[in-house]
Amino acid sequence: MQDHALTKTRVDLIISNAKQIITARGHSEKPATGSEMEELGILQNAAIAIQGQEIVSVGRSNEITNRYSAAEEIDASGKVVMPGFVDPHTHFVFAGSREGELELKIKGAGYMEILQKGGGILRTVRDTRAATKDDLLQVCKERARNLILHGTTTIEAKSGYGLTLHDEIKMLEVIRELNNAGPLTLVPTFLGAHAVPPEFAGRVSDFTTLICQEWIPEVAMRKLAVFCDVFCEKDVFEIEDSRRILESGKRAGLRPKIHADELYPLGGAELAAEVGAISADHLLYVSMKGLSEMRRAGVIAVALPGAPITLMVDRNVDARRIIDENIPVAVGSDFSPSCWLDNQELVIALTCYKLKMTPAEAICASTINAAHAIGMAKQIGSIEADKKADIVILNAGDYRFLGYRLGSGMVDTVVKNGRILVRDGRLAM
């Protein structure tokens, strides 16, 4: 529609007078690397026009309000406006909880020790197998509301607590139903190779064969997943089994993702590069060779700063080295029963304080680069015309309060697909 000098174009929503709009623009084609991660494309005293689900225009506040009129206007005076958070790594669907394990961890029990005692993930597998699809839908809807309150508008969500074909499909159907119901967008990942279930104890190779020959084709046929992931770890799925799983996924049309080099330097990053994974996640023990192969193959590094904290592991991914190597970094929560972290503001603070990334880098990593890590950068992750209107308004006058304040709850307004879900820090949906 062409503007007439006196006629304003009618839109559904205008967000005006923002002190800062963090656009994160210019990186929709390829993820930001190196110093690009600090280029947030900040506009001062700016506004956004939104029609339907999409952003129509972004610019100086007076220019936008001269060109457009809206049914609803949000005055963002003194506030920061930014893209909705994208969380590229969650284990969002599960039944039960594991609060009792915190005490075991405090007393020094490691991940593998808790696992070998039948706790940890195997406990969640028992609970998730026992849960119905409706049980899971109910708890996940509550979790989704919490994520939205904290400004997260899109997540990747993995299966991996069923570990039977029936229960893995049940989890993936929950993810699909939640996504269809909205408002949170969920991108599904098949993680049948998350752990070896008790019925396959000592027979990893047989379990791998079952996943490759029966589960992956079935999941792909039902179009229940976009990505295929594997928990590539010493004494779990080692390199050869991980390669078989990721290659089988690829043949079925599922792009590889990988839990790589989290607890031991096994060569997961090298495998990620070899199979052309979209991302390699964790990377606490990644090798120099692994990093250079990731860079060559264009694999995104997903840092998960909450994971070592909740595992009580005194080590972090060397994010500074990864950024220096010009590998794009995304940041996620690793939300799971082991790492119950549903507050992206806190994730960003941990990224700054533990991984020594700047607030600008952490914001890039949890918006546009995170969107790349889940194949969604054409639709979300930045504030640009024609993108989905997924927007967060913070009660802060400068974006650097993200990071600085440790998960303080600065989220004032959340807009998802053009719809206002949170106002004044409260759900309005």
Ligand code: ZN
């Ligand atoms: Zn994970």
